[in-house]
Amino acid sequence: MAIKPGRLGIGIIGAGKVGAVLGAALRGAGHAVVGVSAVSDASKDRAELLLPGVPVLEVADIVERSELVLLAVPDDALPGLVTGLAAMNAWQVGQLVAHTSGRFGIGVLAPVKAAGGIPLALHPAMTFTGMSLDLSRLTDASFGVTAEPAMLPIAQALVVEMGAEPVVIAEADRVLYHAALAHSANHMVTLVAQAAQILGDIGVEAPNQLLGPLLRASLENALTAGESALTGPVARGDAGTVAAHAEALREHALDTGAGDIIDAYLAMSGATATRAARRRLLSAEAYLAVQAALMPDGEPGTGAGGS
Structure with a gap:
């Protein structure tokens, strides 16, 4: 036909x-x-x-x-x-x-x-x-x-x-297929909106102009190189920076009522640490330090450092 x-x-x-x-x-x-x-x-x-x-x-x-x-x-x-x-x-x-x-x-x-x-x-x-x-x-x-x-x-x-x-x-895979697309595309919009809100709250006049080159490069690198393109404090095991981020975002939530941002940061940082450890990009010690840093009263320990 x-x-x-x-x-x-x-x-x-x-x-x-x-x-x-x-x-x-x-x-x-x-x-x-x-x-x-x-x-x-x-x-x-x-x-x-x-x-x-x-x-x-x-x-x-x-x-x-x-x-x-x-x-x-x-x-x-x-x-x-x-x-x-x-x-x-x-x-x-x-x-x-x-x-x-x-x-x-x-x-x-x-x-x-x-x-x-x-x-x-x-x-x-x-x-x-x-x-x-x-x-x-x-x-x-x-x-x-x-x-x-x-x-x-x-x-x-x-x-x-x-x-x-x-x-x-396959018929049996349709829901998972759709979940993958929604998880990436829809949540990316939420993440960008949250980041833009933080920047706007601290006085950045054009958040999208600041974020645009970074996000486009990150997306292109992720699509080209997969998880080996991962960078940032979680991937480095920089637990001190992760702890500082979490604390600042908790204070931001108290000031603005935007509790969704800290919730998303904690969830995504935890997931990123888990996936990085699974790929042996993080040592067991660094992984535990990052996870501890995400807790409100956690001890960040000593991370891998790096700028």
Whole structure:
């Protein structure tokens, strides 16, 4: 079942940032977008911007008209949407139904398969702005793809047509796959926001300008060299500095109420020390000293030093 440009009539359920952009990418690959669902003013504006001329339709009408239905709705809404449409006998034999959830595989589309449809899971591993610039970003992105073996080439072809790279994820691994992405991308935003808040609180006027080169280099080094790129006081076993950081952040929390920052610092420093010790970047003595330094009344001991 090779997919040819222009072959499929595609319906987009959910004109959020993801659905509108992927619909535009598939349209750009030659497919026809036959309808899109949009409820809020923002989603209607997004549909008009990225999918001009595509009619805004009711969900049931979209399913009826489409050879491929793209479900771009929040994770928690997906099961109810699928089963609700099944109760209406909306799904069709031979119809392709793809969702964009990272958490779910094709199991959540069991009602589609029961009706004779073809379930696919296509999760873009990138963040979206809902603007046209996302289309160019797709060329550097990967999709977590799950499908039955015979249907996997279809899922992969759709991703390739959007300009991205398909990465096959087993059904049983979808939640861990999604957790890895959320843990990295979402928590990175939180960490950057926390660091920027601290710098702003001490009077730095442009925290992002200060942080930008450091964070970009750190991310690039981590992606290129993995954990061997780790640096800083925890990796050096510089327990005295770690203790000073922890104490200063505790005082900062008392002054500002930002207790989330010290909590995150303690959790990430502890995890960093554990991983560094496991890789023998830290001696057992240095590891224990760092862990002690993270305690409110701990004795930091003697670290490895270094500037």
